[in-house]
Amino acid sequence: MPLILAIVMVVLIGAGVGGYFLLAEDDSADPAADRPANAMSRLWEAPSLVSEREGQDENNLRSMWFNNDDVVFGDGDGVRAYNRKTGKKQWTVKTPKGAGEVCAMSKEASDDGVGAVVFDAGGDDCSFLSVVDTDTGRTLWSKNLKGESTEDSPQMVVNSKVVAVAIGDTYAGFTITGGAKVWGLTSRGHDCTTTVGLSPQYRAVGSDCPDAKPKKQLALQDLEYSGIHSTVSGDGRAVGEILSDRPLTIRMSAEANVIDAEGTLSTYTKEGKPDKTFKLEGELKDLSLKPRDTIVDEDEQVLVSGYDTDGIAAVDLKTGKLLWRKRASAAVALDTDGLIAVTSAPAVGPAGQDPKLISLGVRDGKEKVLGTIYDPKHNLGMPGFMSLAWDGHTNTLFLQSESLSHDKTSVQAFKAPVG
Secondary structure, eight states, X not given: OOOOOOOOOOOOOSSGGGSOOOOOOOGGGOOOTTOOTTBOEEEEEEEOOOOGGGGOXXXXXXXXXXXXXXXXXEXXXXXXXXXXXXXXXXXXXXXXXXXXXXXXXXXXXXXXXXXEEEEEOSSSOEEEXXXXXXXXXXEEEEEEOOOSSOOSSOEEEEOSSEEEEEETTEEEEEETTTOXXXXXXXXXXXXXXXXXXXXXXXXXEEEEOTTSSSSEEEEEEESXXXXXXXXXXXXXXXXXXXXXXXXXXXXXXXXXXXXXXXXXXXXXXXXXXXXXXXXXXXXXXXXXXXXXXXXXETTTTEXXXXXXXXXXXXXXXXXXXXXXXXXXXEEEEEETTEEEEXXXXXXXXXXXXXXXXXXXXXXXXXXXXXXXXXXTTOOOOOGGGSEEEEETXXXXXEEEEEOTTSSXXXXXXXXXXXX
């Protein structure tokens, strides 16, 4: 059977492999026998240079942001924006003078279109902070926060008022516009064990201080509004990550005097009072519970997170019970259809290798297939190793991944069938 090639437009900027290309395919013209009826049209593809930083779990280069027209992502070539419809490159964040490669991005940009990027300040120290306008890629301000300790997993969050960071020795908030320091975190005593978690709205500080009163304390502060400003005396557990702002959900240690904050999951009321706490044991011990792969449905009071080595699972935040789990899958976003996810299809024949875009009932895990992420070469990787973002307004999935054959890494845009 003759193969009718799709129309391919190639635009090179510069020379050699460093160039940019646009791949616009009319997948509907591909008569391949294994092409499913619900195949998602691939709108475009652009190269993406692999970075060792992508293997980190928190606030890494696997984040993707949206502005009005573009998708923004980071890799070994830096942080840059591509038009969501055409794949045309719009801008690249400028590397600050004295900085090295990009280390990390904030998980999200603010609603006002501001994001945080961290560069290497030298010696594998991820501490050079840049705050950027996501519409233009313009750097609003930069600060080298290199201190006495080396940072490899920086925390940085952005809201309408501040950029808050936990980078090396710096625990502080800076104004969006000029980078003026508006608060800094100091220890309550001389011999404290202090841990910090940040989210766009909250700061959580756990401390155990033998020479302070109270000795054990959890302090919660709203970084944006006049909301929670409370302390929970007697709770000296270490803070791991803030997983959700609504409800405020924090991963913490099981007890005081433990730095490894992976033992419990706690929720708090709108007033900052303790609500539910669940030990991460039994079926819950295999939850990954990292900010990047955790989604919380406030209305349903359900948390969805990575599970085991390659799947996802849902937990009832009212009871701490595991509701469902799904193997070879990755959660993407909440939408009107439910939880949007990508899952690997059973490997039955060549077409079985193409992942599926699905929606899942948040509470019951009921699955609906929205489309097949079709690659004629069946060369897409596993969902758990992809960077994923979903534009629900245009039903477009963006994914960044290395091919199964390991011959390329790219970012691609796929349009889901309507209806």
